[in-house]
Amino acid sequence: MAGLELLSDQGYRLDGRKPSELRKVQARMGVFAQADGSAYIEQGNTKALAVVYGPHEVRGSRSKTLHDRAVINCQYSMATFSTAERKRRPHGDRKSSEMSLHLKQTFEAAILTQLYPRSQIDIYVKILQSDGGNYSACVNAATLAVIDAGVPMRDYVCACSAGFVEDTPLADLCHTEESGGGTSLALALLPRGGQIALLQMDARLHQDHLDALMEAAMTACRSLSNVLDGVVRQHLQEVSLLTRE
């Protein structure tokens, strides 16, 4: 079989999207009652679940305590059934640790940690089904969960991946596009201020193209933030209706 054509001459991607179109996003907040905050998100076929505990006292070794702000603890894991071939180890491998670290950095930038000195906020994210853009699904799910937990943030953190194929930036890559060999970039944005919380790219890209690629990713993040905002408002409405009764 010849290599897949990620972008056809007519400007369609493999799954029928145009280069700048996102996958379908569906999200729900407050899926679990026990946790302080929780959320579930589907971005195309990538499904992620995020749970937030805290802020609470620092657990485990006391030495981690920071006197001026809260400690963010993140853990990323993938369900064993999340990929086409069963995964052996749900968490703790190199990739997951790296992802945990990235999430931690992202949320340290977004959560107003100085409001909770000497305390800890736990964010647990699990990928239920993986189809590319795992990092961005995790960030988006965690944002909703943090909001659900009522932890103050500077802004929504929206993340999206983007790739570069045949001189065209593609937004929100699916798994086939990610593994197709092109450059891909993950970007987490605080949309209102336009600050970048995290930017990660580990393949080569010509400098001239970087701006175009980042612009595509940022546009995608902004539209995602609109979706997330809608989800939050919807959730609030439901909750307030319930409480009024």
Added chain:
Amino acid sequence: MIKTEKILHLKSSRGRKVRVVREHYLREHIPCFSALCQADCTNEGKVLSADVTHYVVPDAGVVRDFLEVLEFRELRGVVFTQTACQAVQHSRGRRQYNRLRNLLKDPRHDCVLFCNEFQQYAYCPREQGEAQDKWQTRCVYHAAVWYYDHLAGLQPVVMITEDPAAVSEYSSLKSGVYVISTQEYLQSFWPDLQGALELHSSISQALQERESEGQEREYAEHLPPEVLEAGIKSGRYLQGTLNVNKHRAQSEAFVRVEGSTSKNEELNTDVLVCGMKLRNRAVHGDVVAVELLPRTEWRGRNTALTEAEGEAGEEPQSQPMPTGCVVGILQRNWRDYVVTFPLWEEVQSQSHGSQRILVIPWDYRLPKIRISTQQAEALQGHRAIVRLDSWDSTSLYPNGHFVRVLGKAGELETEIQTILTENSIHVPPFSEAQLREMPQNSQENPWQVEPGQVGARRDLRDTHLVFSIDPKGCEDVDDTLSVRTLPGGALELGVHIADVTHFVRAGSLTDLEARSRATTYYLADRRYDMLPSVLSADLCSLLGGKDRYAMSVLWQLDAQSLAVQQVWFGRTLIRSSYQLHYELAQSLLSGDEGAEVPELAPLDPAERRGRREELCRALEALTHVARHLRARRDEGGALELEGVEVRAQLDADRNITALVPRQPLEVHETVAECMIYANHWVARKIQESFPHQALLRQHPGPRQQFFSQLMDSAKARGFTIDTRSNKALADSLDRAVDPQDPLVNRLLRMMATQAMSNALYFSTGACSQDQFNHYGLALDRYTHFTSPIRRYADVIVHRLLTAALEKDKEVEPKEAPASNKELEALAHHINDKNRAAQHAQKQSTELFQCLYFKDKDPMTDERCVADAVVYAIRANGMLVFIPRYGVKGAVYLNNRDGQVISVRADGSCEWQSGSLQRHPDRISTSTGSGTHTFCLFDHITVRISVQSSRCHADRLCLEVISSLRHEAAEPGSQKAGQGRAELVQEVVRWAEEASQREAEGRAGAPKLSREEREFRQSKKPNLYTILQEIQELALSDPNLTPEPQTCATTA
């Protein structure tokens, strides 16, 4: 958008089956690309025309197997579905898919792609347990129905399929959408298109035959692609292009290893593949993976001269070299091949009642091809085009199918077509749509300068004395010159080039055609123009006394130092006052009173003298400037050698002058120098404006090891050649002159030319700046700007220059210049086409040489005996050059019976048994009657005969008849040039007579060729081009063919 899911079962990298779920988004608005669209689709780009009787939607199977049929331009209104395209991509590989993509992009084909799988209402998901081809057919049918409904029933839609079940299932479901088989479709809708019908039946026959193939294995299986890829990465296999040795096609092939990063020095050479078994079904040009054999099995390459027939017995071999076997094929590079049908008697004896026959390709490097056809009897001895389909491990020969007949072997027209096809040159007559784009210029309706253009251009008609200097009889004048003194005393030099881009808009049909041709093709007796003749010979040709558009470069030079003070580029309007030819210009310069300028003839004597003096002054000023420019370039180390070659190429006279080393007219050099200067300045300008996307021309320095033959040969005569720099080389070549024999110097120069690498076009973004330089001209940047009529590269450079000027004026350019990637691809294409043009030229010259000698009896005809010079020694013979005909060839000193040439006292030769001994610079034969030694640069007498071959090109055979110089009937060497002209004329006459006889024989037969000629222009041989081309080819080596030397240009 609606999201659905598609479930696929794929194989994972480890070979296990995996269930993959992919998203699939559908939308309501997918452009239909039809001019009849009622729903305001956003149809951008190519649109199906509305004036056809129906639209045709081919099924996936049809597109997969019969794409060639759909490639006929006559078939219009073809809608390719996405389903079908994907089927091609998955089952036929990238090459075929790219072919389909190019077809879709080509505006000359009336076909579009409809993305049916993304259309909400046309998409149908695959059902559980549904076979793939059933599902594809269903998808295509639904797409056809949607298309019909979408156009509100304005256009009937025909779906063609190869599946009879589909015809019966779908044909009666909906009126307006017809489902029929391909054959039926072609028969009922295109009964006139016999070619398509024949092609269809030949392909389907080939497909059937393949199914009934035997199971006996002839070759080892190829390894699967994953294994190959891993093996290449780990270094176990080597990847490279297979090159079959033309002279030993059966036994020897070489694989040029790509990007040999191997530390092992030994492996940086080619890998030898011996025999057909080890070659394992690879065909010349394929990209293959080879595995090296153990060192004990390594063999050397053969160094003896052979004819195509293999010789038995021990053959001299060189050092053992890496030897390997082909384990897999990464990319087939099959093209159209010309084959010859065997005679019917032979077919009957070899076949067993089947319709399959083996045909023999024209190219020696290819194996025989098996095709199945019912016309074998009618086509015996004909040449035809064949395409390869497959080569299974069970079959000794590749399978192919027959595409088109070219004609009877041996006829001039057939042979010319053969040469064109073998070089992948496609020059159909200009289509009507293309000609409709052209401006009109006829007697009743003469073309006039458009009023809008007068204001937009700088008008030089009254201010500048513009003239052109070209070979005699030239009709496409693309460059003119002007020179004048400005009020301040400064000189103004101007080069004005035909403004082709004004008439040929980027993206127009003419532009596309010119781009695919890339150059004008000159064959020995005709030429195929890049642009229609209304442009090349009329509106773009800067004829004397006519108003014409031009692209000009004007330099303001300091009166004393001639340093450039200012340079101006831009579009102008000029009127050439004099259309001079070289000889006339030269005699005006040398003050010859007898020289008549035709433009001045009607004037009265006083005015005539004044005008004449003015012209002479301009010519003198021009010569002065050119001398200065040349001197400046020489300081930089411009290669004198190339100067000679190039100068020689430019002009009509060269054919004569090149034989006798005599300085060509100075005016040639003057014109060439101005053109080089213009090219150089334009190169600078576009490179500065578009640092990453300018089209330049580079000439890399030669590799020192290529000079070894030259140095060894020179040593034989006691000369030393210094090749360290271009200047040193030029100087040492100038010194290497044998006063007794001017040919020695010429042969040495020829060898030096062969050692040069070719000049190539490239895009500046693809190379680093230190690679831009032009070795031969000693310039840091160079491009081609001065011949847009016959070179497409110049057209691109004109557009770049226009864009650069617009950029300077800060005007938004009308169209963005091509990106680096596109330009690099284009440069490759042009380079390839130029190479093909040279090969075609060379082969056509050889063809003419053979035709010339064919009807002469070598034993009696005096013209078949000629003087030859030895220029290289081989193990069993020597290579000689015949100055009289410009032929190079091999002379054998032994024959198959083990006899060698022995020389009698009077110099005459005969065959006797004896032995041969080879030394670096001489070869000796020893027989009972004595020993004779042939040295490099010895003159001998040879007899020329033709060895004819039914399936391949005829060849000239040379035979030594005397070891002495041939003294007879060579009245002055300049006759040689005439000899060559006479050669071509005679062959043309011969061919015309033959065709006339034929026409008389079939009285009343339609004379199609005349119409063809009209569109293709210039059937009549232009003496100048003939002389030029033939001579040029005679100079280049039959095996190496350097690009006709590189730099300076005009004509």
